[in-house]
Amino acid sequence: MKITMTMTKEAYKVAIKVYSRQLTRTEGKIEINRLSGMNEGSAQAFITIFLAMMDGEEYKRAFNNDTNKFLLENIRKDFGERYYLNALNAVQKHINYYATLGKGNLSGLQSIINEMKS
Numbered sequence: 001m002k003i004t005m006t007m008t009k010e011a012y013k014v015a016i017k018v019y020s021r022q023l024t025r026t027e028g029k030i031e032i033n034r035l036s037g038m039n040e041g042s043a044q045a046f047i048t049i050f051l052a053m054m055d056g057e058e059y060k061r062a063f064n065n066d067t068n069k070f071l072l073e074n075i076r077k078d079f080g081e082r083y084y085l086n087a088l089n090a091v092q093k094h095i096n097y098y099a100t101l102g103k104g105n106l107s108g109l110q111s112i113i114n115e116m117k118s
Contacts, residue, residue: 001039003046008067010036011043012074015050054079056086058093065108072116088113 011032018028025047032043045061052059053071068091076084091113095106 001042003038003042003063003067005066005070007032007036007038008046008070011038011046012050012071014043015047016078018047019051019054052094053087053090054083056089056093058097059090060094060097062094062098062106065112068109069112069116072112088117 014023014028014032014035017023017031018025023031025044028047029040029043032038032046033040036043038046046063049059049061049063050071051057053075072084072087072091075087091109095110095113099105
């Protein structure tokens with residue numbers, strides 16, 4: 001299933017609630033599915049990626065570039081520069097991890113990161 005921007009926007013709102021401990025991860029993935037139609041596996045991955053971005057940690061699952069850019073822009077807008085820099089670092093770690101898999105590279109995502117860093 002393709003993750004649409006409508007799904008992304010709904011999932012982002014719920015991921016914030018998980019981050020602020022208003023919902024558990026399980027409650028969050030169910031809520032994302034209910035609100036957006038995103039399947040629960042993708043919803044779980046969305047939450048994991050959002051939390052990793054907030055903490056500057058590497059993550060393994062990938063989303064489309066539009067979703068990644070949306071997350072970066074909105075983390076910056078909603079949480080400020082510290083969390084934005086954490087998110088940029090997390091995405092760079094993800095790009096580096098993906099490069100080790102032998103499946104090619106994430107040049108489009110790298111371009112987004114390079115553009116947003118400058």
